[in-house]
Amino acid sequence: MTTKPVVRYALPADLKPDRLPQHVAVIMDGNGRWAKRRGLPRIMGHRRGVDTLKTLLRCCRDWGIGALTAYAFSTENWGRPVEEVDFLMALFERVLRQELLEMMEENVRIRFVGNLAALPRSLQGEIHQAVTQTQGNHGIEFTVATNYGGRQEIVQACRAIAEQVQRGELSPSDISEELFSRHLYTSEISDPDLLIRTSGEMRISNFLLWQLAYAEIYVTDTLWPDFDTSEFHRAIYAYQQRDRRFGKVKG
Numbered sequence: 001m002t003t004k005p006v007v008r009y010a011l012p013a014d015l016k017p018d019r020l021p022q023h024v025a026v027i028m029d030g031n032g033r034w035a036k037r038r039g040l041p042r043i044m045g046h047r048r049g050v051d052t053l054k055t056l057l058r059c060c061r062d063w064g065i066g067a068l069t070a071y072a073f074s075t076e077n078w079g080r081p082v083e084e085v086d087f088l089m090a091l092f093e094r095v096l097r098q099e100l101l102e103m104m105e106e107n108v109r110i111r112f113v114g115n116l117a118a119l120p121r122s123l124q125g126e127i128h129q130a131v132t133q134t135q136g137n138h139g140i141e142f143t144v145a146t147n148y149g150g151r152q153e154i155v156q157a158c159r160a161i162a163e164q165v166q167r168g169e170l171s172p173s174d175i176s177e178e179l180f181s182r183h184l185y186t187s188e189i190s191d192p193d194l195l196i197r198t199s200g201e202m203r204i205s206n207f208l209l210w211q212l213a214y215a216e217i218y219v220t221d222t223l224w225p226d227f228d229t230s231e232f233h234r235a236i237y238a239y240q241q242r243d244r245r246f247g248k249v250k251g
């Protein structure tokens, strides 16, 4: 039997353990450019991007960040060349299958958000398996946004609420922010405290439109496959310098 070396990340001394974001969301952008700069096909960037994600998940867990949400495929990404879309779907499926045992060992609870019913059947099966098998885990909460669109999520929530009103189960005056949140894909997870976007783009590209209302935003020019623990350290350090006022005045 071979024993895998266990990598543990110590919290850097200049980060305050009592001021860590509890939930970090990431837009894993720049995989295509990373590959292109090396004269490689775009898909190689996505493949390398998986390693970045695995490292980040471990780092969050070791530093005491309770939740990580990663944007893996947007509702708009269907418009990419079919070979790239097919590669990504197969990659998600393969990674899920390969990593399930390790997620169990590392006490990771995985969830998926997005319109999952439109994903390939075999991927849906793998998602179901991973979600149900890890649902008793109480380590880090790991959410993958796949076929996810913030607008689509809001529309489906409106539809579900409208149907309840039509059936007479709910009155329009019962609709509150809290009730609305319960109809989003993210009903079981807290809103992100910090959004990180790699590759320098200053936009949120239809990601968690409702949930990011008060998230701190950090954008780095680094491309996702190059985003490492020292880059993550910089992002958390920047977050800890922010003054989160939530519309109030400084006390």
Ligand SMILES: CC(C)=CCC/C(C)=C/CC/C(C)=C/COP(=O)(O)OP(=O)(O)O
Residues within 6 Å of the ligand: 028, 029, 030, 031, 032, 033, 034, 046, 049, 050, 053, 070, 071, 072, 073, 077, 088, 091, 092, 093, 095, 096, 144, 199
């Ligand atoms: C199992 C699992 C969750 C795996 C994650 C794999 C992964 C890293 C997916 C991200 C895919 C994606 C569309 C990235 C955006 O970069 P881009 O293609 O837009 O890059 P570009 O902006 O440089 O073109």
Ligand SMILES: C=C(C)CCOP(=O)(O)OP(=O)(O)O
Residues within 6 Å of the ligand: 027, 028, 029, 030, 071, 072, 073, 074, 077, 201, 203, 205
């Ligand atoms: C990271 C994911 C999965 C989606 C956002 O990146 P995109 O590359 O699709 O976003 P745009 O720059 O096109 O807005």
Ligand SMILES: [Mg+2]
Residues within 6 Å of the ligand: 029, 030, 031
């Ligand atoms: Mg991109």
